[in-house]
Amino acid sequence: MARWFNTAGPCNPVDHYMLPALRRLPEVQRLIDxxxxxxxxxxxxxxxxxxxxxxAQDLTAEGQHVAVLVSMEVGAAFPHDVGAAEAAILNSWRSAARAQLPPELQPPPFPDAPPGGRVASALEAWSVDAGKPLVVFLDEVDSLRNGVLISxxxxxxxxxxxxPTHFPASLALIGLRDVRDYKVASGGSDHLGSASPFNIKVRSLTLRDFTEDEVAELYAQHTSDTGQRFEPEALALAFELTQGQPWLVNALAKVAVEELVPDTSQPVRRANIEKAKAILIQRQETHLDSLAERLREPRIRAILEPMLAGGLLGDVSEDDRRFAVDLGLLRRNPAGTLEVANPIYREILVRSLASGTRxxxxxxxxxWLKPDGRLDTERLREAFLVFWRQHGEPLLATAPYHEIxxxxxxxxxxxxxVNxxxxxxxxxxxxxxxxxxYVRYGQDTLAIEIKVWRDREPDPLTEGLTQLDGYLHGLGEKSGWLVLFDRRSGQPPISERTRAExxxxxxxxxxxxxRA
Known part of the structure; x- marks a missing residue:
């Protein structure tokens, strides 16, 4: 049976191309031991x-433990009813155990217990009955909120x-966030911070992205199964665009081999990966959409807004910076500076922020189009000047980030x-x-640099011309635009001060x- 690139739910080696799952979590076995x-x-x-x-499957198969992965997500439907949340969670656990464990290792009937004690009572009974050390991985635990989570x-x-005899020998909380960022609505904060009741943890681990070699290894499985190869330039671009983010790595390849190059006798080329990127960005599927939802959170905005403006971060707490990295939205580059995690996210973030204005x-x-359909940059300039004079002022209010x-x-x-x-x-x-x-329209291109003139700053023209010079040379372009937005207070209306020179x-x- 043919395998495919998976973009929905857990992978399994029968159906999906996948890398050894624990390669990116080498410390886990030691923590369990x-x-x-x-x-x-x-x-x-x-x-x-x-x-x-x-x-969990490997630990159980080895015979030294009873190990299972269970989900806490169903409890999120009862954020203010601990008893109802516990009942839903325990029912889900029993279903997961039936799917993962042989009959002789199924948990015993969970004992009756008052609300607020049912999870612990179930884990105690299961640990006693197992006859071996019980290992439990609690997935989606950060979907819980408030009193249910604290309980x-x-x-x-x-x-x-x-x-280990009357409670799981080892246990892991699995989720998007570290414990300190779990959502609560008490104590004057919307997250636990350092006041977490789970202060028994030994470590907090995160799952790294794929390396460039691992992207090639994953794609090579498709080549091995079908004979369809990825050209070296396509492999290099796939890593460059995704920086190894697993969902993006799989999604790019899935679009490329299933939609753009379904004929397995033809290789996947660099141009196909470029097209696949554009399709993913245009569709903005669930993974990318959930990423864009983060942009309105104050903790994220405090970092992204100055980053997009090219400014400095200012007074942003270490917790907030770490939170943005933990979400996978940002990463630290080799120099240690925060940046958007990959080029696809970089595009998605700005498109999402501009969508309301658009x-x-x-x-x-x-x-701005010539009779033959080519881009006329002079007409485009005039069209923008007319547009900005007429609509610039009211449209500024539609942008969610004031600074940009x-x-x-x-x-x-x-x-x-470019639509x-x-x-x-x-x-x-x-x-x-x-x-x-950098605007591309057919075979025509236009390089644009944007700078902002703010109060108590000198005219950015000289610096902008120098920066644009380097940008144009890097692109191999012979001309471009320098757009200077004057955001100083007390200036004439946009309609009066907008001009080109x-x-x-x-x-x-x-x-x-x-100058606009």
């Missing part, structure tokens, strides 16, 4: 459930001292320009002092400066 209670946290769809389910964590802490745009006639509102309005306009016929690539980072855009970069490249 030491009867440790620990946390495994990582973003959605990077392989947590797959890895721990595989480990479960306190029950685990209370039973911990009775292990949907608010008035109808714009494509006056002009950027988002410009990008919304450019999305109308269906081109792409926009973006570069931004902490401390760059700018955002760079010609200038040269330090190396003599002709550019258009748009």
């Amino acid at each position: 030491q009867k440790g209670y620990f946390v495994v946290h990582a973003p959605r769809q990077v392989g947590k459930t797959t890895a721990l389910l595989a480990l 479960v964590l306190r029950q685990l802490r209370d039973g911990y001292r009775n292990r 949907d608010t745009l008035p109808t714009i006639q494509p006056s 509102a002009p950027h988002l309005v410009l990008m919304a306009f450019l999305h109308r320009v 269906g016929g081109g792409t926009i690539e973006r570069e931004y980072a902490i401390g760059r002092g700018r955002m760079d855009l 010609e200038a040269q970069t330090p190396s003599g490249l002709p550019v258009t400066v748009i």
Whole structure:
């Protein structure tokens, strides 16, 4: 039976191309041997459930433990009723045990207990009945909230001292967040922070992304099964775009081999991976959509807004920075600076932020196209100037991030320009002092640098021309735009101060400066 690239739920080796699940969690076996209670946290769809389910199966098969992965998610439907949440959770556990364990290792009937003690009573009875050390992996535990979450964590802490004969010998909490970031609504905070009742944990582990070699190894399984190979340039681009994020790695390949190159006699080329990326971004499927939802959270906005503006982070707590990394939204580059985790996420974040503005745009006639359908950058400039003078002021209010509102309005306009016929690539980072855009429309391209003139700052023209010079040379372009958004207080209306002028970069490249 043919295998495929999986983008939904845990992987299994019969149906899916997959790498050894525990390769990215080498410390787990030692923690279990030491009867440790620990946390495994990582973003959605990077392989947590797959890895721990595989480990549970291996531990049980080896005969020294009874190991099972169970979910806490059904309890989330009862955020204010501990008893009802516990009943739903324990019923789910029994179903999971039937699916994972042979009849002789099934748990005994769970004893009756008052609300707030049923999880601990069930684990105690199961541990006593198992006859071997019980290992339990609690998946989706951070889906619980408030009193239910606190109750479960306190029950685990209370039973911990009775292990290994009267409570699980080893136990793991599995979720998106470390314990300190579990959601609560008490104590003046929306997360546990350092006050976690699960202070018995030995370690908090996270699941790393694939390496470049592992991406090639995963794709090679498809080649082995079907004969269809990925060209080296396609492999390199797949890693560059995803930085090894497992869902993206699988999703790119799935689109490429099932939709773009279904003929297995044909190789997957770099252009196919480029097209697959565009399709994923356009569809913004569940994984990417859930990522975009994070952008409105104050903890995330405090980091992303200055990053998109090219500014400095300012006073952002270590907990908030670590939270953004734990979610998989950001990563630390080799220099130690925070950046968006991969180029696909970088595109998704900005598209999502600009989506409301894009949907608010008035109808714009494509006056920037030549009769043969090519892009006319001079007409495009004039069209933008007219658009900005007429609609810039009210559209700024539609942008969710005030600091980059002009950027988002410009990008919304450019999305109308390239709609269906081109792409926009973006570069931004902490401390760059700018955002760079590269517009592709058919065979035509346009490089744009965006800078902002703020109160108590000098005119950014000279610095912008120097930066644009380097950007153009890096792209191999001979001209481009420098867009200077004047955000100083007390300025004339946008309709009066918006204009374009010609200038040269330090190396003599002709550019258009748009002051808006």
